[in-house]
Amino acid sequence: MRTQVAIIGSGPSGLLLGQLLTNAGIENIVLDRVDRNYILGRIRAGVLEQGTVGLLDEAKAGKRMHAEGIVHEGTSLAFNGTHHRIDLKELTGGKTVTIYGQTEVTHDLMDRRSETGGATIYNAKNVQPHGYEGDRPYITYEMEGIEHRIDCDFIVGCDGYHGPSRASVPENAIKTYEKIYPFGWLGVLADVPPVSDELIYANHERGFALCSMRSHTRSRYYIQCPSSDKAEEWSDDGFWDELRRRLPKEQAESLITGASIEKSIAPLRSFVAEPMRFGRLFLAGDAAHIVPPTGAKGLNLAASDVHYLFEGLREFYGEGSSAGIDDYSRRALARVWKAVRFSWSMTMLLHRFPENGEFGQKIQEAELDYLVHSRAASAALAENYVGLPF
Template sequence: MTTQVCIIGAGPSGLLLGQLLHDIGVETLILERASLDHVLSRVRAGVLEQGTMRMLVTAGIGGRMHAQGLVHEGFAITRDDDIHRIDLTGLTGGKWVTVYGQTEVTRDLVDRRAETGGVTHYEADGVALHEFDSVKPYVTCRIGGEEVRIDCRFIAGCDGFHGASRRSVPEDAIRTFEKVYPFGWLGILSDVPPVSHELIYASHSRGFALCSMRSRSRSRYYIQCNAGDSIDAWSDDRFWTELRRRLPPGIAESMVTGPSFEKSIAPLRSFVAEPMRFGNLFLVGDAAHIVPPTGAKGLNLAASDVHYLFEGLRGHFLERDNHLLDTYSSRALDRVWKAVRFSWWMTTMLHRFPDQSPFEARIMESELAYTLGSEAAQTALAENYVGLPY
């Protein structure tokens, strides 16, 4: 097989990059190790920055997002029993975010690729990257039990933190930075109406909590839990009881509860790999960086990577100009580190750390008090939350 760009991974970043390139006449082939059903069953975040939304519209999938997405012009931060609203629109000159599940984004991109004739191979086993430091890289794998070689001009590694792309890079050619947080997020999905029409970030002496939603009738809730907790130890009743304890009484009393149909514990880490280009291999999204879900930057950061890489590949193929391709890593990493800083800051400010000294605990309490009492600090928070420009 031959293609111009071989994309490893059919998550949102791989599918979005593939669609944008396909629409300008650049040939792409996407390889995904999981089945299509598994890809569409993965539950992820759902807060979209306006830059991400613009890219989805450019890729031809804005219709359902605009029809079903929930526009949020602000969100609340609670501190024990106090409630403070962050006015995103007022603080940023009219910007907002939209709640639209990552699963739905993926489904829209899968349908769009099928409609436009893009090629995706699911359940591709043993994906391996070869000679990406040359002008003739290639990828090998098994498709339907048959050994296949794909010759290409470029490889885009969109296959996540545990994928083959970053692991293919020699250790002496890459530098990684990591912080593992000593807690996780226990999250549930339940078909009950959200407790609020906007997100609620709760800072409480018992730990962090987040009240979110996927629609007007489906809620997504999280609580901070111990890193070693087991799902089996958390019944629905125990979860709802603990969540209510971490919310102001008025919010807790109005909450509608019900059975969960998805429950998981997500570990939290900050991770960055530098650089993001190795010859003709480009790392995109979670293959290059991970952020805690606090602040909803994961999917949005992957989308900005796609923006920078698409610009570079478009310049190469359509304009025979390699400047944007050659600066992909530095431009992407500049925005990556700013988002990593913001996610770390929100995580540190809103969570309780088991190994925190009394001094550190008081500093974080003061950081939150200052943020909630300062319009300048709230403006900085809002500017980062709605998404830095690219």
């Protein structure tokens, strides 16, 4: 079997790149070790930057997003018992974010791929990239005990942190940077109306909290918890009680609670691998970088990687120039590190670090007070939150 671009991983980044390539007439095959239903069963966040929305439109997969997604023109920071709105649209000259779940993005891209005849191989076991140091890369995988091979021009690893793409790179050819945070997020999904029309990020002496949503009738809430906690140790009532304690009085009193649909704890880490290109192998999304969810950048960073890589591949096949793919890693990492910085700063600002004591809490509150009362500081937060330009 042969194709022009072989993509490992059928999450949103792999499917988005595949669809953009298909639309441009560039042959591609997407492989994944699991099946479609397993992928669609994973619950992920969904705050989309305008750049991500634009890419989904370019892929012609944005119709349902525009019909069902919720456009947010602002967000709120809560501390010292009050909350303060950051007017994203006004501070950025008209930019907004869209609330639309990552699972829905993936579903739309899968449907679009089916409509346009894109090739996707599910349940591909032992996927492994080969030969990407030279000019004849290929992928091997197993299906029902039989090994198969796909020859290609390029391999793109969109296979996440634990995937085979980055793992195949020689240790001396890659450098990684990592920060592990000493806490996690306990998240609850429930079919209850959101406590606010926009997201609320709360700093409290008991720990961080986030009030988010998936729709006007489905809410997603998070609280900071020790990394040693287990989700099953938290009852629904225990979660709601703790969330109320961390919110301003007005929001705490208006919070509507209900049975959880899903409850889980997500660890927080920052991770970057450099470079993001190795011969004819490219890394994109979580295969190359992970950010804590505080800045809502994970999916959006994967989308910006796809933007840079698609531009390079389209230039290679359309104009015979390798300038774009040669510059892919540098361009992608420049934006990645800015998003890593923003996500780190939001994490440090909003979470409780017991080792910093009361002094640290007071410093956080002073920084938050400055941030919400300084137009320049608010504008900087808004600019990063809605997404820096590609």
